[in-house]
Amino acid sequence: MKLDKDTVGKRYSKALFELSVEKKQLEEVNEQLKELKKIFEEIPDLGHMLTDVRLNLDEKKLLMQQLEKPFEGIVRQFIRVVYDYARMDDLLLMIEDFQHLYYEHHGVVYGKVTTVVPLTENQKKKIEMKLAQLLGYKEAKVSCMIDESLIGGMIVEANHHVIDGSVKAKLNKMRSVLQN
Structure with a gap:
């Protein structure tokens, strides 16, 4: 049975997280993963290149050597296992x-806010405070997205919760009520 990407991602990340906690290297591993993430964001096709069967083994090994070079310990082992x-x-x-x-683990909920226009830093902080309070966390961190189709308002997503306060959603709801 082939596993979907979400299941695979959760299994690998959970194993890495538990090992990091066990070895008391959680902060170090997290910092290295941030650097690894930057590399994959700068070269979006890197993962596909290292998985693609059309690239010969020597080329892949060369790419892997360059990729692994700045990392050590658990993160380097993790990269090798994933490869x-x-x-x-x-x-x-x-x-x-x-x-x-x-x-x-640190009592922080991570979420996403989608709006029509960019949020000010003050607006973002207010949303983070309210979200943390609403979901019972010490702190919230949100990334901001822009979607002009919302017309107005915002959509907040965090920890499997979605709060849709967009004008688009309200109009769709009114349309549905009027049609019934």
Whole structure:
């Protein structure tokens, strides 16, 4: 049975997280993963290149040597395991899942706010405070996205909760009520 990307990402990230906690290297591993994430964001096709069967083994080994070079210990071993199991194209998902576990461990909920216009820093902080309070966390961190189709308002997503306060959602709800 083939596993979907979400399941794979969660399994790998959970194993890495638990090992990091056990070895008391959680902060170090998290910092290294942030650097690894930057590399994969700067070279979006890297995971596919290292997984693709069309690239010959010598080329992949050369790429892997360069990729592994700045990392050590648990993170280097993790990269090798992910490579050996041909899951490099899922690495960003694994890192994101690890970061969710990391934040959860520290009492921080991680979420996303989608608005029509960019939020000011003050607006973002107010949303983070309210979200942390609403979900029972010490702190909240949100990333901001822009979606002009919302017309107005915002959508807040965190910890499997979605609060849709967009004008678009309200109009759709009114349309549905009027049609029935």
